Amino acid sequence: MSLMIGNIKIDGNLVLGPMAGVTDLPFRLLCKEQGADLIYTEMVSAKGIQYNNKNTEKLLEVAEGERPVSLQLFGSDPYIMSETAKRIEDKNFDILDINMGCPVPKVVNNGEGSGLMKNPKLVGEIVHAVSSAIKKPLTVKIRKGFTESTTNAVEIAKIAEANGAAAVAVHGRTREQYYSGEADWKIIKAVKEAVSIPVIGNGDVITPESATALINETGCDAVMIARGARGNPWIFSQIKEYYQTGKIPKKPTPQEAVDMMLRHARMSIDYKGEYTGIREMRKHIAWYTTGYPLAAKLRNRVNEIESIEQLQELLFEYLKSIG
Structure with a gap:
């Protein structure tokens, strides 16, 4: 096409x-x-x-x-x-x-x-x-x-x-x-x-x-x-x-979503610096997590993150919480 x-x-x-x-x-x-x-x-x-x-x-x-x-x-x-x-x-x-x-x-x-x-x-x-x-x-x-x-x-x-x-x-x-x-x-x-x-x-x-x-x-x-x-x-x-x-593909797993978020965050930081890159990622993470279990709780906390380490920690904690 x-x-x-x-x-x-x-x-x-x-x-x-x-x-x-x-x-x-x-x-x-x-x-x-x-x-x-x-x-x-x-x-x-x-x-x-x-x-x-x-x-x-x-x-x-x-x-x-x-x-x-x-x-x-x-x-x-x-x-x-x-x-x-x-x-x-x-x-x-x-x-x-x-x-x-x-x-x-x-x-x-x-x-x-x-x-x-x-x-x-x-x-x-x-x-x-x-x-x-x-x-x-x-x-x-x-x-x-x-x-x-x-x-x-x-x-x-x-x-x-x-x-x-x-x-x-x-x-x-x-x-x-x-x-x-x-x-x-x-x-x-x-x-x-x-x-x-x-x-x-x-x-x-x-x-x-x-x-x-x-x-x-x-x-x-x-x-x-x-x-x-x-x-x-x-x-x-x-x-x-x-x-x-002709088959409807499955939604990415929470692990796949977390991997994509972290990759996106690192690219954003490389391109814009950590201060801007991590803050701009906050809205993206709210979108990425829509429809996943316990996502509302994660979104409430994401506005506090200021570094890639904090984001990584938060997302790994999230994965543990949903088992």
Whole structure:
């Protein structure tokens, strides 16, 4: 089930979606190992790059082992977006993506992220300016619409295609919904039927069965998994196993989960230093332990850990407590 986005061949149809504060380099590498075929970075501010923001620079780092990678930019000024795209094109990524889906108020209130879906004319100008400025393929990630009554994913996808986009990812929720309620897969199907470029479906893929159902119901070319991968990088290998065997894979054992948490923590510390790395791991551990016995007790204590030794001790204690 390979996929072509512009001139980039993706050897499969499973995509790790962009999540601010989650899809950093260590997590992306773990998902790649588990079978993610295309990896998106956290979204990066075009203005932040223009102003040489130090934190922004870190977000542009891509490891050779995680490619192919889609680097996601956000912004609302066609000139700044195109100039930034030109400036970073020689970085180690394969595809450039424009974020038109982020629902966060501070982004939307600047007319960026999903705020762009209220302005189809500007969408066309941005996509045209950026696609004309670079040789790498350009894609866009959109939502169903800004509100239910202004659903316009089909219109925006057509505009993106007409202005040079090589693929479009569609999240089946409106901005109004944020991440609540159910994703509307019918809108993904409608977009797929309206454009000739690849369509990546996104929303409510949390199991191998839901990944298969999304493809069957919408005809989309690839499946994007975002929140379903939090604390569960195994989801990619599980989906592939389900594709091949038709059997639902078993949940990783507590020991396997602990091994993955410790590996993730060490990678995070190597990349960001112990102070930041271990603190950022706290939320990941809360996600990793969901659904395991006595996990609530573990999550209460995880916010106190400040070193890899403390984390190791806590997790080994946890394994003993569940026998």
